[in-house]
Amino acid sequence: MSHIRILGAVALTLALASAGALAEPKNGKPGQGGQPYSQPEHSRYEQGPSIDIRAVRHTLQLHRDLYQPAAPLPPGVRKNLARGKPLPPGIAMKLDQRLVDRLPHYSGYEWRQVGRDLLLIAAGGIIYEILENVLE
Numbered sequence: 376m377s378h379i380r381i382l383g384a385v386a387l388t389l390a391l392a393s394a395g396a397l398a399e400p401k402n403g404k405p406g407q408g409g410q411p412y413s414q415p416e417h418s419r420y421e422q423g424p425s426i427d428i429r430a431v432r433h434t435l436q437l438h439r440d441l442y443q444p445a446a447p448l449p450p451g452v453r454k455n456l457a458r459g460k461p462l463p464p465g466i467a468m469k470l471d472q473r474l475v476d477r478l479p480h481y482s483g484y485e486w487r488q489v490g491r492d493l494l495l496i497a498a499g500g501i502i503y504e505i506l507e508n509v510l511e
Contacts, residue, residue: 423503424481426495434477435493435509441474442510448490456489461500466490 435442448456448466455463467487470478478486483498491511495504 423497424484426481426504427479428504428506430479431493431506432509434474434479438474438477441471441477442488444511445488445490447508448492453490456492456494456502456505458502458505460502462487462489462494462496462502467494467496 445468447453452463452466467489470486470488475486481495484503485496485498487494487496488510491508493506493509494502497503
């Protein structure tokens with residue numbers, strides 16, 4: 376009798392697992408009722424350009440005269456800076472155009488200084504990349 380219960384439990388488990396696999400869309404992305412998959416806003420920044428961080432750091436080392444060293448950000452402000460989140464208003468400074476011309480250019484993105492950090496900001500104001508403490 377216990378073998379029958381075990382076989383029944385295994386059969387039920389397999390049936391439930393296969394039903395879940397059959398319900399998933401063919402493209403492997405979540406969605407319901409054939410609706411197109413909509414990527415969450417916070418993860419869209421991952422589709423941006425590939426940043427050559429070494430080249431950026433090298434450019435900054437060669438052109439220290441083109442930016443102003445700044446004090447570090449207060450901890451409360453720093454914790455609000457994160458990739459994929461909007462840039463808090465009023466804290467970013469524009470860089471000297473001569474430095475911007477030497478940094479890698481990414482269409483639709485802009486370099487900004489926030490304290491000692493260099494940020495690459497998407498056109499919509501979303502933080503794409505943060506290079507911490509490079510502007511010391």
